[in-house]
Amino acid sequence: MKTLRLYYEYGSGEPLTAEILEVRPRADAAVAVILDKTIFYPEGGGQSADRGTINGQPLLDVREQEGGIFHILQAAAPLRPGPAELRLDAKRRQDMTVQHTAQHLLSGTLLRLTGACTQSIHLGEERATIDVDAPELTPQTLLMAEEAVQDAIEEDAPLIIHHCPPERLEDFPLRKRPPQGEEVIRVVEIQGKDFSPCCGTHLRATGKIGMLRILGAEKYKGMTRIAFIAGRRVLRDSRLLRQNGELISRSLKIPVEETGKGVLALLEKLSTQEKRLKDLEEADALHEAAALIVRAGPGSGADVYQELFPHKTMEELLRIGRAAQKTIPHILVLAAAGELKFAAFTSRKDADIRPLLKTALEQCKGRGGGGPSFFQGSFSDPADLSAFLNALPKTLPQGTAD
């Protein structure tokens, strides 16, 4: 069943009546609708399929297979053979058409300026990319290409569609190889600038692209992948960048033009302050460790010293414990009341603190793990943490540590 293709002429959101010839069930809980004529572009040539509705039911996809055009809709869509109202998502189509035409212009411009040939394209919903067969393109080259594209946009060069039999193709300096096995090849010309075989939708002239911005370039499989936006996408991008720039400008009280430098200076300041804070925390930990050593009483004869800290974090206790254990031979068990956690330390090479802690943990419903000289654990109830600390012996049983 041959479907009449109206999508090249038809780009508006006005409804059009067509005839549903067949509704075919598919394996993936969808149906394929075949129409006598269609305004929907099927996916192809790097351009994604149109969106819109058939009798108010949203189109999920449009595919061209074995010469037929299949409109994919949800299986639950109540569609039957007979007359149907087609409505195109014209805004999306216009956006895709702008991106596609911009892609022709960018590919043609890069070929002319650098000799780099476009090998593949992807026109995404947010940004488009092209892969060109150059291992690297400098920022200056990309800037030059962007300016040359803008010149061509401002010239408002017309696009001309040629329908050409394969044997006449030498008439055109084609940028890429034409498809094989076609009776007629559709050649899209940007007047005198670029000739490319293409089945997609295009603007009538370059002026409607408005503007093209290259977002960046990266190495990709020995080629260069260039990302770009065109048309209203540039306006939206500019608006977003301006909003962000003004937010930073107001926050840092610097002109919007200097926000980049301002943020870098801020990060540098932050890094210096973080280092200073770390030094202060270490100095504080040494001070706290000295006080802890006095409380533990190095000459007391006890092997184990435990303490519950009501206001300190585990991060602070880890610093204090590490500093203190270098000076005293005790097994230190320091607990943070707020976090219901503890850490145990010792610098004694002959000791294994695990059996001692594991026994007390099992008695008091705690969890934990570690090695012979460092161990951490946690509780879900403050009473269990207190009981655990009380359950720890003051001195090690004979044979455990010696």
Ligand SMILES: [Zn+2]
């Ligand atoms: Zn095209």
